[in-house]
Every structure is written in structure tokens, then in C-alpha cells.
Amino acid sequence: MIGSRPNIYWRIVWRYISPVLITVLLLSTLIRNFTRQTVYKVYNKSTGVMDEAPYPWYTGVIAALLIFSSVLCIPGVAILRKCGCLKYDRAKANASETGGHTSSTMAFIRSTSTVADDNDSGHNSEEVIPEETECLNGEPKRIKVTLFDNDESPI
Secondary structure: OOOOOOOHHHHHHHHHHHHHHHHHHHHHHHHHHHHOOOEEEEEEOOOOEEEEEEOOHHHHHHHHHHHHHHHOHHHHHHHHHHHOOOOOHHHHHHHHHOOOOOHHHHHHHHHOOOOOOOOOOOOOOOOOOOOEEEOOOOOEEEOOOOOEOOOOOEO
């Protein structure tokens, strides 16, 4: 991605230290959140104050399912690829065809103009400057466009 292989420090951090720290952080957060009962504030009209009431037991199960459904996709796909259940040869083929770019990036690259076709004066403008417009009789009419620098002098 950056054109050269990362330093040994980054390879060790990305391969070993970061996954361990993220796993410890996730597990400690889950243990802390699911070992105590979750409560919410409810108004008690007989005393006129806010009391704490516990959530039903199944709300913890729903919260755990939501958390694990998003987190377990990453190791799940890694395990499926390691076991050979999920092939990613197509992804490798697409990467080699597109120079390592994703399909959305390639669509963006194809949609943008080349440097030779660029009519941008350097400022952020959403104004579209047409090269040709049609006259009333239907024939194209060429218009001259003069671009200005920040000091408002013609380029």
C-alpha cells in the first residue's frame, strides 16, 4: 500500500500486540457490562422522585447479540478463509486487474477527468462551465471561458 514493506516494529504491533489488546479490551468491557444488572430511571408518582428499575433479563441477551454480531464477523471470515471454506481468489484477481484499488475507487477514477481535460481554476466551485451550448436553431455554439487566479487576473 505504501510501496515498501513496513518496519519490524509495525509488523509486530499489527500482528500480535494490537489483536491482543483489542481482545482484552472487548472482553473486559463485556464482563463489566454483563456482570452487573442494567437499570434505568423511572418516575415514582407516589414518592415524587426518580427510582431505578432493572431492565428485563432478555435485554442483556439482545445487547450481547448485537455486539457479537458486528465483532465476530472479522475473526469469522478469517477462520473461514484459513479453513478453505471461503475462497478469496476472486478478490485477488480483482485486485490484480485494478492495481489494488477497490471497485468503488475504480469507478471514481473512471468518472473523473484527466489533467488535460481539467478546467478547474483551483478554487472550490460547484459551478459547471459548459464547453458547448445550443443556440435556438439547434447548432452548437462555442463559448470562451476565462479562468481567474485568486488575485482575479486571467490565467
